[in-house]
Amino acid sequence: MKITQAFTFEAAHRLPHVPLTHRCHRMHGHSYRIELRLEGPVDAHTGFVVDFFDVEAAFNPLLLQLDHYCLNDVEGLENPTAENIAIWIWNRIKPAVPQTSAVVVYETPDCWAEYEG
Numbered sequence: 001m002k003i004t005q006a007f008t009f010e011a012a013h014r015l016p017h018v019p020l021t022h023r024c025h026r027m028h029g030h031s032y033r034i035e036l037r038l039e040g041p042v043d044a045h046t047g048f049v050v051d052f053f054d055v056e057a058a059f060n061p062l063l064l065q066l067d068h069y070c071l072n073d074v075e076g077l078e079n080p081t082a083e084n085i086a087i088w089i090w091n092r093i094k095p096a097v098p099q100t101s102a103v104v105v106y107e108t109p110d111c112w113a114e115y116e117g
Helices: 052-066 082-093
Strands: 002-013 028-039 100-108 111-115
Touching: 002 052, 028 052, 028 082, 052 082, 082 100, 082 111
Parallel strands: none
Antiparallel strands: 002 028, 028 100, 100 111
């Protein structure tokens, strides 16, 4: 079974390793959407792969580090591309929620990165 839980947050960032003329070199913000994709058997007793409330509880400490912050100031996100944000989240959520099969980071509705570890 595959399930997905989504979260949103607002944050600013700039990409320090693009040319000075690149528009993403300047500070700007996004309304990020994060999808945590989970996979595993359905527990016969609970009927869940994972309880969504447990996923929310595991992700909330990460969300508190990201929401309404400048991502460049978050340890490990000095170059906060969508790809690096996905890896950052994976490295922190996978130990807490081992059923995680992918982390998807949407910078905009049309641009995203997906990381499967």
